[in-house]
Every structure is written in C-alpha cells, then in structure tokens.
Amino acid sequence: MPRDLTSLPVELPVWAAPMAGGPSTPDLVRAAAHVGGLGFLAGGYLPPADLAALIARVRAGVAVFGVNLFAPNPVPVAPDAYRAYADALQPEADRYDLVLPADTATEDDDAWADKLELLLRTPVPLVSFTFGLPAADAVLALQDAGNLVAQTVTTPAEALAAADVGVDLLIVQASSAGGHSATLAPAVPLAAIPLPELVAEVRHAVPLPVVATGGIADPADTAAALRAGAHAVMVGTALLRTHESGASAAHQDALVDPAFTETVLTRAFTGRPARALRNRFTDTYEPVAPLGYPALHHLTGPLRRAATAAHDTDLIHLWAGTGYRAARVEPAARTLTRLAGHPDRADLRPN
Structure with a gap:
C-alpha cells in the first residue's frame, strides 16, 4: 500500500542524487543527512556484498537515506x-x-535478484529504481519490509505506469539531467521539456508526491521546481566537485575546463x-x-x-547536466543548503 512522505523526516528540499560508478559516497550521503536532506547510495554496478557494506557504513551514521537500483530493462544489441x-x-x-x-x-541484470533480496532482508528508508519498472509484487514486498519505494520517470506515461505498480513517490527527471536518462524507452528521442513544465505535467497525470531532478544549478531552479508542485529537488552534477564527491579528478577538472x-x-x-x-x-x-x-x-x-x-x-x-558550470569546490552541505536558498544552514550541523 503506497504511503506518504511523513515517514521520511527530511526538512531540506534539496536531496543528493545517486550517481553510479563512484561519485556517490557514504560521506556525501551523510553530508546530505546532516543538513536535514537526503542522500542516495548508488547501487548500480556494485556487487551485492559491496552494496551491503556501504549501507552498513551509512546506517551507522545517519537514519534517513536512500538506495538506488537499476531495474532490468535490457536493450538488446544485434x-x-x-x-x-x-x-x-x-x-x-x-x-x-x-x-x-x-x-x-x-x-x-546487474545482480537484480540479489540486490532486491538484500533490501528485503535489510530495509532502508527509501529505495528508488531507474531504467526499468519493478514488478508490483516486488514493490509490495519492499513496502511490507519497511522500504518506501520511488520510481524515476521521464514522462507522464511512465509516471502512470509507475503508479500502476504501486510506488510511493516519483522522481521526475528532465532531459537536462547529467548521466543516464531514466527513460523506459531508450530508443525514443528524449523531449527537451523544462523541468518545471515536466513536473506540472506529471502532477496533473498522477497524484503521487514528486521529487524533481535535472539541470538544477541555482536556488531559482529549485524554487521553480517547487512552485511547479515538486516536494523536493534532487541534484547530482552540482555535487561532483564537492569535498565528499567520489568523482575522478579528470571528471572534476573537466567541469571547469573552458575546452568543454x-x-x-x-x-x-x-x-x-x-x-x-x-x-x-x-x-x-x-x-x-x-x-x-x-x-x-x-x-x-x-x-x-x-x-x-x-x-x-x-x-x-564525463557525465554532466546542463548546469555543470555551477559545480563548486566546497562542502556538499554548503552546495545543498545554497541551492535550497539557505546557505547559512550548512554551518548549523556537523558536516
């Protein structure tokens, strides 16, 4: 049975997105939690045992966090x-x-069954899925185990499909987002719809809470998404140069290299x-x-x-959203609170 977001004691409306392949670290997740936000571990590409170890590390320091998995949606190649x-x-x-x-x-399938079983055995506050839709019985099992369940979508039609399998909330991703698109139809060209407009379209189609992501580069972007009906925004590229980022030095340097x-x-x-x-x-x-x-x-x-x-x-x-030039070398807490319009809040809690 879908639940609301009251089970997530999250105050800051700017969350740290999951970035598979290294950028999302336990330190980044902890930094988000310490300023009242929420950060995600990126389960994609990780062996299940490694993901379990990261979950244990994060759980030892913070109570509220998420885990993102790649749900199977293979694209066969001839x-x-x-x-x-x-x-x-x-x-x-x-x-x-x-x-x-x-x-x-x-x-x-990125060890799908084993990672699902991990989250059934050791539930976390929030599980999100990208690339494919989990089956309705898998969603229900995760919810019964204590996980809140989110699905990343890129269109109102995908949002309707996600609602049909019983998820609790939607992560609405615009094509301006860095890294992989969450599209369920990779062969279909992505529509260049501004994030606030996409949020409004999804909210009109589906009465589920929405977290908005894609191209968030400044407080005005956050405010526009919230006005459109988002409960919060989620940022990734903006965090790539923070102290807690696990992005490679080459990746971080490229974000400010005038050659790009x-x-x-x-x-x-x-x-x-x-x-x-x-x-x-x-x-x-x-x-x-x-x-x-x-x-x-x-x-x-x-x-x-x-x-x-x-x-x-x-x-x-060099994964990067359209607002990549706004990425700064600073503590992640400062990036998140600055984008929320409360830059002084980063100093209120330990980083």
Whole structure:
C-alpha cells in the first residue's frame, strides 16, 4: 500500500542524487543527512556484498537515506552491430594495450535478484529504481519490509505506469539531467521539456508526491521546481566537485575546463542515452554507436577506466547536466543548503 512522505523526516528540499560508478559516497550521503536532506547510495554496478557494506557504513551514521537500483530493462544489441562497434573502438583501445571483446557481448541484470533480496532482508528508508519498472509484487514486498519505494520517470506515461505498480513517490527527471536518462524507452528521442513544465505535467497525470531532478544549478531552479508542485529537488552534477564527491579528478577538472563548452546526449559510452560533456569520443562514436545496454557499457568499460587513470578526457564519460558550470569546490552541505536558498544552514550541523 503506497504511503506518504511523513515517514521520511527530511526538512531540506534539496536531496543528493545517486550517481553510479563512484561519485556517490557514504560521506556525501551523510553530508546530505546532516543538513536535514537526503542522500542516495548508488547501487548500480556494485556487487551485492559491496552494496551491503556501504549501507552498513551509512546506517551507522545517519537514519534517513536512500538506495538506488537499476531495474532490468535490457536493450538488446544485434551481434553484427556490436562487432562493428567493437572494431571501430579497437584503435582507441590499442593506445592502452587493451583488446576489446568483439565476439562476445556481455549481458546481465546487474545482480537484480540479489540486490532486491538484500533490501528485503535489510530495509532502508527509501529505495528508488531507474531504467526499468519493478514488478508490483516486488514493490509490495519492499513496502511490507519497511522500504518506501520511488520510481524515476521521464514522462507522464511512465509516471502512470509507475503508479500502476504501486510506488510511493516519483522522481521526475528532465532531459537536462547529467548521466543516464531514466527513460523506459531508450530508443525514443528524449523531449527537451523544462523541468518545471515536466513536473506540472506529471502532477496533473498522477497524484503521487514528486521529487524533481535535472539541470538544477541555482536556488531559482529549485524554487521553480517547487512552485511547479515538486516536494523536493534532487541534484547530482552540482555535487561532483564537492569535498565528499567520489568523482575522478579528470571528471572534476573537466567541469571547469573552458575546452568543454556544452553537453550532449549520447549512447556511445553505454548503449543507453546519457548526458555528458561533449568530447572527442562523443563526436566520433555517437554517429556509429548502436543501442545496446548493458553490452556497450561492458564493452567500453575497460577503455573508459584506462582513460580515466591517464586523465585522458578525450575518451572519458564525463557525465554532466546542463548546469555543470555551477559545480563548486566546497562542502556538499554548503552546495545543498545554497541551492535550497539557505546557505547559512550548512554551518548549523556537523558536516
């Protein structure tokens, strides 16, 4: 049975988004909680045991936090298209003495069943899902175990589908958001709808609480989303350069490098649409990249890791929302309270 948000004692209307692959750290989650907000652990890509360890670390310090999982929504890739893309990328891999697996595409569900079981055994205050919809019986089981359940959506139609499986709240993501789009239909081009307008459309379609995300760069953006009907906003890119961020040095530096002048939506890195700083990789490989998640994610992963270690920003997935220039080097508590319009509040609680 869906519940309201009164079970979440959260005062600050600016939350810290889950950012898979390293940027979301326990310290970032704790910083959000210490100023009355809410932060998420990003369960995507993590082995279940590693996720369990992170949950235990966070739970030891704060009471209110979330965990995000990638719900299965595979995007199959044709074998011929996969091989052609691997062959196109191999010259880049040669620079790092890597041999890409051109003949075997890796498909998996990110240990979905094991992570779901983890959250049934050890419930957390809030569980959110991205990429796919969990089944209604899974949502009910999580709720019965004590988890509040959220679904990330990008359209009113997706919001209706999420309501049908019984979630408690919606995370409404505009196409301006950095990193992967949560779209349930990766082959369909994303509509460039301003976040406040999208929030209003979803609120009109579905009577569930809404958390808004995508392109939040200043207090005016927060206020506009709240006026449109959001209960809170959630920010990711704005936190990438904070003291608690786990983003790589190359990623953080690129956000303020004048050589990077815009963001683009691209499937070239992972086979799903995601917003990143435009670089040589997006320019060269977006035109030839097939859809295919998680196969392309696994294909390009070794190359991206090698490029990150070498600070080679030509080849790194530099996830960033449209407001990326607003990311500052400061404590995460200050970023969150500043975006909420209360910059002095960061000093009221321990960071």
